[in-house]
Each structure stands twice: as C-alpha cells, then as structure tokens.
Amino acid sequence: MSSSPMDRKNYKCPCCNNPWGAATGEFFAKLCQACDETKKPISRENMDTSVLPSTNFYQYSNGKWLEAHPIPPCYPNWNNFLVLHSKSQEKLKALLEELRDKSSSATNDDDDACTEEETKVAAFFAAAMDEAAVEAASVEPVRPILDAVDKAVEAHKDGAKTELARLMGFMALEFGVSFFFGIGVSPDNGKTDHSILQVAQGGLGLPDRDYYFDEAKQEQRETYRQAVAFMLTLLVDPSATEATEECKAAAMKVFDLENSLAESHMTKTENRDPHATFNKMTVSDFVKLAGAGFDFVAYLEAATGKTAHEGLGEINIRNVEALKRVAEVVSAADAATLEYYMRWHVVKSCAPYLSQALVRAHFDFYEKTLMGTQEIKPRWKRALAFTETALGEALGKLYCAKYFDEESSKEWALAVADKVRQALEARLKEVDWMKADSTRSEALKKMSKFGVKIIYPDKWTDYGSLVITLEMSFLEMVLAARKFDRLQDIKEINAPTDKMKWLMSPQTINA
Structure with a gap:
C-alpha cells in the first residue's frame, strides 16, 4: 500500500496517533519520529526494518525477536507452555532418578521400600532408558503382533470374515493397534451423563484426508511412501540401510489402500462438527448400514469384551460413509495388500519403542518431515514422555507429593x-x-x-491390575499399559459418565 504526501496529511500514525506529517519513508514502512524517540507503544528493537512490511509484515514486525529467540531444535515450535513443560520435565527427571536409586537400594523389609506403584514407575522408566536392551531385542518384541497379523491374513484368504474381524478386534484390545477405523469412549452428546462407544474414521498413516489429495502435499506423499517402504524393510532386516524393491512396491499398495479409505473421510473441519459426527444408533442398525463386507459385530465384541447388542447398547458412528468404505475396502483387498497394510500399521505404532533404526525412521518422517522438528529429543525426554503416557497419574501422585x-x-x-x-x-x-x-x-x-x-484428582487411577515386571521387554510394558488404558475405557461403555475422571495428568501444563 502506498500514499502520496497529500494523502498523508489526512492520516495519523497507526501506532501513536501522531499526524502523518512527522512520518518518514514509505507508508507503514517506518515509525513516525515520536514513536522512534519514545519507543512507545512499539519497540523497534524487535523489528527487522530491513524488510518492507508490504513484502513480509511478520518478519518486519518480529524479525529481530525471532532471531534472538530461536526454536530449540528438538521442538517444532516454542511458546510459554513449552517453557513451563520443560521446567516440569526437569523436575520429573530428578524425581525419577531419585526413585531409581530408591528402588535399587531398598529391600522389601526396608521401611523406605518402594510401593508397588513406585516399583512399576521405576521399572518402566528404567526399561525405556535401557537402550542397549532395546537394541539387543531388535524387532523380536513385536513378533506376537505380527503373528496375529499372519493369522488374520490367513483368515482373509479363507474367506473367514468373522475370524478376520475378531483378530483385528483382538489386536486393538491386546496391543492397542487399530486398522481401518478407531473406537473410543466418551459422553453421549445427547445425554452427557451417559457414556457410549464412539466409532470413528481411521486407518490412515498420514494426518488427514487432505494429505492424500492436496496438490501442495505431493512432496509429503512421496516421502511418506519412502518411509513406509523403509520401515517395512527394517521390520524384516533391522540392519538395512535402504528399502528393498519388494517393500517399495508394498508401500505403493499400502498408499493406494489408504487413499481409498481417505476418499470417504471428513475433512478436519467437518470432523469437528458436533452435529455431523453425531449418529447414534443400535449395533444392528449400524451393521445394516455398513454392509456385509466386514463383520463389525465380531470386531466390536473382541475389542471390548462386551456383547454387541446388549452390552454395548447404542453407539455413535462419527462418519457413516467412512465405515461403509471400510467394509468395501477390506472385502476387496487382496491378501498381499492386506498383509502389507497391517504390517505397516503395526510397525508405525511400535517403532518409537524399538531399535534406533526404527526410532530414527519414524522420527524422520513423522516429526522432521511433517512437523519440522530438526533433532530427535534426548532419550531421557522420550523415556519420560513414554512413562507419563503409560503411568501418568502414578507419576503425578509422586510429583504432587514432592512439590505440593x-x-x-x-x-x-x-x-x-x-x-x-x-x-x-x-x-x-x-x-x-x-x-x-x-x-x-x-x-x-x-x-x-x-x-x-x-x-490433583480426588480419586487416583488404581494401577493394581497393570502388570509391569523387570522380566518384560520395553515394548511389552508399553503394550501392557495400552491394554490397561483400553480396559479402563471399556468400563465406561454404556455406563454413567465418570465425572471424577481426569483427562490429563496433574503435571501436564495445560492452563
């Protein structure tokens, strides 16, 4: 935008309201003399006046400040919440190190012996920090999930739809690995004091449907296919340095299958619409809508341990068209494509807890390519995050006892x-x-x-039924924690809403 000297007589400085007669340079390009002298109300110290505001107003306004406050390389962004989060992490690290020393030195007869809950927290964090043990185990800890995938693929080959769906539901409950769609529990929008099962669109490896169709995201799509190929290769050969041709072809099949699912997905905006995503119905009505291509009853019963018609009650289908597409895609998929797709979603789900090669491959795509994070976080920060996810309130109880x-x-x-x-x-x-x-x-x-x-909560989560032992691999501990969380959620299906439940831990920076 520009103005002539005559025009400026009719304007006042937008930052201090002084007449434009005192202004110098292009319109909006420099502050007027009074602002420059008093530094009020805008300080030029944080501005990059070498840039024209008409070219890049953000850089013009904030350039010097951005230069003086770089984003830490381990984060995609930086703000006051993350500053507080980092301080909290340092406190939690010190707490966990104290707990480690306590658990290693105290005996069962010692008055200062760890409680059962403290022992689980200490064991989990120690396993997460034991990089040597994780490297030695390689991909073996994921073998039970891959064995279940093999059984599911065989069922598909045999046309055993019920067994295929049952095995997928079993993997969702037992390992926390979902394929094609997702399930969860939350209050009924029409009656919030009652919680119901939510069935949602899912099954994609990219963040949302736009990543599959937006022309501007072509580069991310290509990088994604490369990541799929390489991580599938690492699942077979953990020492590989590049993807095999077979896995490159497999990645294309995986992408095409996901692309077909994405066609029926809502956009991020549509998926936030509380009316469009509220479609409450009985399981019987849902099955009639979804079609016979996939046995949703067998899946839901295996994934929840509840009978579909009596135990689950009414359920909410957040995107009916997406679930119809699931039935079509599963029934039409050839066995090889189904196997590649399921193996990919297994390795994607488990990679952060496995060997360094898989950790790095997962980071390179999901954090570096998609989020712009330049460096992977140090192991202690990742181990702490994993511990918070698995035992958030147990760690929170220790945090509150120490700092409050x-x-x-x-x-x-x-x-x-x-x-x-x-x-x-x-x-x-x-x-x-x-x-x-x-x-x-x-x-x-x-x-x-x-x-x-x-x-902190008035009622803490009871982790008594969560089995964590020193003999377990790190991934086994992660999978046990996932199952524990799923079983906690299942208790709330078709039941009164637990209004005492906290959806985040006490140490979470969120307000």
Missing part, C-alpha cells in the same frame, strides 16, 4: 476457584446484554453444574 503441600495447596486453589465462580455468578445476574430471563436462568443453571478439577 497436598492439603493446604489444594484447599487454597479450591478457594480461589470458588471466588471465580462467585464472580461469574454475579456477572451473569447483572449483564445487560442478556435480555431474556429464561436465557439468564439457563446460564446460571449451566454454571451451577461446573466442576472444579485442580492440583
């Missing part, structure tokens, strides 16, 4: 939250833009149902 005066801190925080609630109530009663009494009444009613979750 549990009773007084929570009482104080609850008192602050109650003051905020009182202030909100007073404002809702007074605001003049809320004209109808019925609207005000509904707003106050909604506010009265607010719950406060602060500091």
Whole structure:
C-alpha cells in the first residue's frame, strides 16, 4: 500500500496517533519520529526494518525477536507452555532418578521400600532408558503382533470374515493397534451423563484426508511412501540401510489402500462438527448400514469384551460413509495388500519403542518431515514422555507429593476457584446484554453444574491390575499399559459418565 504526501496529511500514525506529517519513508514502512524517540507503544528493537512490511509484515514486525529467540531444535515450535513443560520435565527427571536409586537400594523389609506403584514407575522408566536392551531385542518384541497379523491374513484368504474381524478386534484390545477405523469412549452428546462407544474414521498413516489429495502435499506423499517402504524393510532386516524393491512396491499398495479409505473421510473441519459426527444408533442398525463386507459385530465384541447388542447398547458412528468404505475396502483387498497394510500399521505404532533404526525412521518422517522438528529429543525426554503416557497419574501422585503441600495447596486453589465462580455468578445476574430471563436462568443453571478439577484428582487411577515386571521387554510394558488404558475405557461403555475422571495428568501444563 502506498500514499502520496497529500494523502498523508489526512492520516495519523497507526501506532501513536501522531499526524502523518512527522512520518518518514514509505507508508507503514517506518515509525513516525515520536514513536522512534519514545519507543512507545512499539519497540523497534524487535523489528527487522530491513524488510518492507508490504513484502513480509511478520518478519518486519518480529524479525529481530525471532532471531534472538530461536526454536530449540528438538521442538517444532516454542511458546510459554513449552517453557513451563520443560521446567516440569526437569523436575520429573530428578524425581525419577531419585526413585531409581530408591528402588535399587531398598529391600522389601526396608521401611523406605518402594510401593508397588513406585516399583512399576521405576521399572518402566528404567526399561525405556535401557537402550542397549532395546537394541539387543531388535524387532523380536513385536513378533506376537505380527503373528496375529499372519493369522488374520490367513483368515482373509479363507474367506473367514468373522475370524478376520475378531483378530483385528483382538489386536486393538491386546496391543492397542487399530486398522481401518478407531473406537473410543466418551459422553453421549445427547445425554452427557451417559457414556457410549464412539466409532470413528481411521486407518490412515498420514494426518488427514487432505494429505492424500492436496496438490501442495505431493512432496509429503512421496516421502511418506519412502518411509513406509523403509520401515517395512527394517521390520524384516533391522540392519538395512535402504528399502528393498519388494517393500517399495508394498508401500505403493499400502498408499493406494489408504487413499481409498481417505476418499470417504471428513475433512478436519467437518470432523469437528458436533452435529455431523453425531449418529447414534443400535449395533444392528449400524451393521445394516455398513454392509456385509466386514463383520463389525465380531470386531466390536473382541475389542471390548462386551456383547454387541446388549452390552454395548447404542453407539455413535462419527462418519457413516467412512465405515461403509471400510467394509468395501477390506472385502476387496487382496491378501498381499492386506498383509502389507497391517504390517505397516503395526510397525508405525511400535517403532518409537524399538531399535534406533526404527526410532530414527519414524522420527524422520513423522516429526522432521511433517512437523519440522530438526533433532530427535534426548532419550531421557522420550523415556519420560513414554512413562507419563503409560503411568501418568502414578507419576503425578509422586510429583504432587514432592512439590505440593497436598492439603493446604489444594484447599487454597479450591478457594480461589470458588471466588471465580462467585464472580461469574454475579456477572451473569447483572449483564445487560442478556435480555431474556429464561436465557439468564439457563446460564446460571449451566454454571451451577461446573466442576472444579485442580492440583490433583480426588480419586487416583488404581494401577493394581497393570502388570509391569523387570522380566518384560520395553515394548511389552508399553503394550501392557495400552491394554490397561483400553480396559479402563471399556468400563465406561454404556455406563454413567465418570465425572471424577481426569483427562490429563496433574503435571501436564495445560492452563
């Protein structure tokens, strides 16, 4: 944008409201003299005035600041949340190192012996840190999942649709590996005090459908196919340095199958629409809609351990067309393509917990190519993240015990939250833009149902049924934790919503 000297007489500086007569240079290109002298309200110290704002306004406004505050190479972005997260990680690292020393020195008869929960946390973190053991195990820990894949492929060859679906459901429950679509549990949108099974579009290796069709993402698609080929090769030959021709051809088959699934997927925007993604129905009605190409009843029963018609109750199908496509794609797939596809999703799911070659290959595509992260995080940060995922509240309990005066801190925080609630109530009663009494009444009613979750849960997760032993490989521990989480979720299917449940751990930076 430009203006003549005559035009400038009619404008004022947008940053300090001084007349344009004091301005120098191109319109918006430099600050007026008063701003330059007082440094108010905009500081030029953070600006890159070597760049014209008409060319790159972001660089012009923030260039010097960006130069002085580079993004750490282990992160795709950097902000205040991540600064706090990093500080929290350092505290958690120190806590876990103390726990490691405690678990290695204390005896069962020692008053300072680790609790069962502490032992599990210490064992999990130690296994995650034991790179030598992970390298020695290579891909062997993933063998039980691959054996299940082989059985599923044989069932497909034999036309045994029920057995194929049952095995896929078994793998979802036992190993936390899903193919073609996903399931979960959350409150019923129409009756939020009741939770139901959610069946969602899934089965893609790229983030969403646009990655398969957007012309601007052609380079990512090609890199993805290369990643699939190389990681499938590593599954067979962990010492390989490049993909085999067979695996390159397999990657094309995998991509084509996923492309067919993606055609029926909602976009990210559509998938956020609460109305479009709410299609509650009985399992019987769902089966009629989806068609006979895939035995969804056998899958759901194996994946949840509940009877499809009585135990599950009504379920929500977030994208009916995507599930119809699943039935078509599975029934039409040849055995080789199905095997490649399933093996790919197994290795993609497990690679971060396996040998360095697979860890690096997974990082290179999913974090470096897709997110722009330049360097892989140090092992302790990855091990800590894995431990938080598996035993988040167990670790959170230790964190709160060490860094909070549990009773007084929570009482104080609850008192602050109650003051905020009182202030909100007073404002809702007074605001003049809320004209109808019925609207005000509904707003106050909604506010009265607010719950406060602060500091730590009133009811901690009980990890007693999670089996973690020193004899297990790291991946076995990860898979055991996945199954534990799935079983916890299954308890909530067709049951009252657990309003005491926390969806994140106490140490998570999220507010």
